[in-house]
Amino acid sequence: MKPSRGSEECRAMNDLLYKGHFKGLDIAFTYAVTSATVNEAVVRHDCDPAGAHLLGRATTGALLSAAILPEGRRLNATWKYQGGLKTIVVDAGQDGTVRSLISPNHLSEFGDAAESLYGEVGDLQVVVSHNGAIDNSGTTPVSLHDPVSDLSYHYCISDQVETGMSVMIGFNSDPAQPIALCQGWMIQALPGTDLERFDRIRQKMDANGFRELLGHESASEGYFEQIAKALIGEEEGFEGIQVETCPAPKFQCTCSKAKMAAVLRSIPIPDRMTIVKKGEPIGISCQFCNERYELSIDECIVAWNTKAAD
Numbered sequence: 001m002k003p004s005r006g007s008e009e010c011r012a013m014n015d016l017l018y019k020g021h022f023k024g025l026d027i028a029f030t031y032a033v034t035s036a037t038v039n040e041a042v043v044r045h046d047c048d049p050a051g052a053h054l055l056g057r058a059t060t061g062a063l064l065s066a067a068i069l070p071e072g073r074r075l076n077a078t079w080k081y082q083g084g085l086k087t088i089v090v091d092a093g094q095d096g097t098v099r100s101l102i103s104p105n106h107l108s109e110f111g112d113a114a115e116s117l118y119g120e121v122g123d124l125q126v127v128v129s130h131n132g133a134i135d136n137s138g139t140t141p142v143s144l145h146d147p148v149s150d151l152s153y154h155y156c157i158s159d160q161v162e163t164g165m166s167v168m169i170g171f172n173s174d175p176a177q178p179i180a181l182c183q184g185w186m187i188q189a190l191p192g193t194d195l196e197r198f199d200r201i202r203q204k205m206d207a208n209g210f211r212e213l214l215g216h217e218s219a220s221e222g223y224f225e226q227i228a229k230a231l232i233g234e235e236e237g238f239e240g241i242q243v244e245t246c247p248a249p250k251f252q253c254t255c256s257k258a259k260m261a262a263v264l265r266s267i268p269i270p271d272r273m274t275i276v277k278k279g280e281p282i283g284i285s286c287q288f289c290n291e292r293y294e295l296s297i298d299e300c301i302v303a304w305n306t307k308a309a310d
């Protein structure tokens with residue numbers, strides 16, 4: 001079964017997200033093109049190329065993972081490292097919406113040495129929630145020096161689901177449109193999978209032929225199948241692809257002026273008195289999208305006198 005693509009999508013590779021499985025092999029997959037979505041995240045956070053590379057790939061990895069969740073669920077992945085890179089956080093929904101951040105956003109000064117950028121051993125926490133309530137969570141020590149590889153490793157260790165993941169990202173010289181292409185694949189072993197065969201297919205994700213295809217875009221309607229074929233090859237028992245089109249990826253933050261007002265309640269009372277005496281509006285920026293909200297003194301007082309919701 002081949003996903004349908006409209007005429008506009010054939011002319012340009014729009015962001016998209018598919019999930020399905022390789023029939024006869026007991027292997028599930030997700031495939032995503034996230035170029036526009038990642039571009040918005042990178043521009044909003046004013047990332048340098050090194051920061052954009054890591055934020056874009058982590059964002060795509062979380063979207064690949066969230067696509068297979070039950071309806072209405074969200075996945076929050078938090079990478080914490082000990083080197084120049086401190087934190088990446090991605091909040092992705094089964095509905096394709098995502099928001100993400102990286103700290104610091106400029107990382108080029110740390111060079112190419114993995115130890116300098118990541119440190120020795122970090123940790124990755126993955127939380128799945130539904131309507132604000134936690135369904136499940138897990139934390140895994142990670143030392144593979146790559147957020148996508150660390151996410152894949154997390155599923156293998158924490159969820160005990162054999163997983164392979166590959167994300168490629170390319171750049172433009174235009175600062176307003178720095179992301180030329182970002183797309184990725186994830187495969188997971190279903191019950192009954194031949195694990196030797198799964199590992200053989202997973203290793204192809206690092207092969208030059210597969211990475212070459214994943215690192216380029218094409219308006220061809222058969223491009224998705226072409227990449228899949230490069231991954232599966234001539235594996236015995238392969239009976240075709242069952243695929244479902246998921247909601248397209250979209251950068252979307254849940255922040256609002258009301259939520260920013262709630263943040264004000266964390267300000268100590270002596271500092272509140274200083275703010276009131278100055279009489280100047282307070283500016284607060286959302287960490288996920290960098291949207292800035294300005295609240296007047298009257299709005300601050302209302303927030304301080306409003307009881308926090310349980």
